[in-house]
Structures are given as structure tokens and as C-alpha cells.
Amino acid sequence: NLLHTALESFWGSVKSSATLHSMDEPACDDEIHRCIEFALKQCHVEPSLAELERPRIKRLIDDWLALEKSRVTGFTVEAMEQENLVDLFGIQLRVMIDRIDRLDTGERIILDYKTGSNNRPSEWANDRIGNPQLPLYATINSDVEGVSFAQVVQNNMKFKGLAADATWLPRVTTKVSSAADAPDDWEGWREHWTASLELLVAEVREGYAAITPEAKACVYCDLKPLCRYRADEFETIDEEATGE
Numbered sequence: 001n002l003l004h005t006a007l008e009s010f011w012g013s014v015k016s017s018a019t020l021h022s023m024d025e026p027a028c029d030d031e032i033h034r035c036i037e038f039a040l041k042q043c044h045v046e047p048s049l050a051e052l053e054r055p056r057i058k059r060l061i062d063d064w065l066a067l068e069k070s071r072v073t074g075f076t077v078e079a080m081e082q083e084n085l086v087d088l089f090g091i092q093l094r095v096m097i098d099r100i101d102r103l104d105t106g107e108r109i110i111l112d113y114k115t116g117s118n119n120r121p122s123e124w125a126n127d128r129i130g131n132p133q134l135p136l137y138a139t140i141n142s143d144v145e146g147v148s149f150a151q152v153v154q155n156n157m158k159f160k161g162l163a164a165d166a167t168w169l170p171r172v173t174t175k176v177s178s179a180a181d182a183p184d185d186w187e188g189w190r191e192h193w194t195a196s197l198e199l200l201v202a203e204v205r206e207g208y209a210a211i212t213p214e215a216k217a218c219v220y221c222d223l224k225p226l227c228r229y230r231a232d233e234f235e236t237i238d239e240e241a242t243g244e
Helices: 002-014 017-022 025-042 047-069 121-125 133-140 186-206 231-242
Strands: 075-088 091-103 108-114 144-151 158-163
Touching: 002 025, 002 047, 002 075, 002 108, 017 047, 025 047, 075 133, 091 133, 091 144, 091 186, 108 133, 121 158, 121 186, 133 144, 133 186, 158 186
Parallel strands: 108 144
Antiparallel strands: 075 091, 091 108, 144 158
């Protein structure tokens, strides 16, 4: 991904919020341009397409760095694109972590870059958690105290996640659900995610394959006559997903 590669190159050079804040505008622009050219070369982008991508990526990175500068707690980018082989309740998984930040106060936060806006941390409160990648990282790394999508989208730049302290990332809170039984602290969320992931792994190991689609899964499906899910549920699912 072109944007991922450019941001990885940028933070590989700049490394910390302190350095970012110390850079004047010309120096920051020069570094961004260098990273974009590196990404274009690494991703083998054709020259005609590169002319279109340069200004687009530059605008995205400019806006994203403005959000990074608004973070109250200083940080150092400790790792990027880190690949790990993990054992999750007896199942081996190969995972790739986009970015790990170490805060100046000592805590670690994991970020997952997203170039789309359909990222819902509220799904982490479900019994069967949705988008489990970040919760998985939190359960296998005991020193991680925050996880967040890093949503790099034009006119919609934001962090969307959960952390032990609501001041660490803009708009990231200590809860992603208002349900009465939802955890209200970081350790509670880690316990919830661990239990949910353990259940999912147990189902995989036992060959359990019940049809349990999320509501949104059926909205644009053209294969309902072939689906094993009960036909009388389709209308309900569509209504829940579309809000109609």
C-alpha cells in the first residue's frame, strides 16, 4: 500500500513526536516528499499514475500529521510492520502489526492504519467480537494499554479505538459501548476479548460451523436462495443493517 509505505518511511526517519514538533514546515515538506518518492519506487507505480498520486498522498500525510501533532502525550514510534508468529489457545497465527508507539509515560499503543472509514470499535463489545485483529494484539501483549484504528481518510482523519487512559489519543476513550454489562476499564476489556477469542478458537478446533452472519453481511448479498441461513431472517437482517 502506497500510503502505508510512505508513512512507514516517514516515521522510520522522524521516529518521535518531539522530532515532528521540532521540524519547520520546509523541512517537514522535504521529508514527506522524500517518503512519497520512496513509496512510489517501492510500489512500482507507473510514471503517469505517480503524477496523480503525489499530490493525493501529500494531502493525506499533511492532514494526518496535523492530527498526530494534536496528541497530548508525546510518543516514539517503536516498531512498524512488525510480523509475529503467535500461539492463540493452541492455534498458530501469523500477524502483522502496522505500528507500535511507546508513550513518553511508558505505555505502549498499537495502531492499525485504515484508508476507509468503515471501522467500528463498538464491535469489540460483542460476545463474538468483530474486527478482532487489534483486540488480538492486546491480548497477546501484556504491556499494550491501548489499541486504535488510525483512519487516514480525506476530511475524516481520526483515531478510533480504546485505551486505558482517554487522554492518550484524540477522541479515543476507555469504553466503546454504553451497554450496562460492558467493561469500564482496560483490564475488563482485555478479559472480554480473551474470553471471546478463546470461544472462537474452540469453535475452529471443534469444526463448529453454525451460520451466524452479522446483520450487515446480508445487505448486498445476491445469493440468498443458496444461503443456509433461514430465509425468514433475511428481511429482519436487512432492516437492522440499513436502519429501515
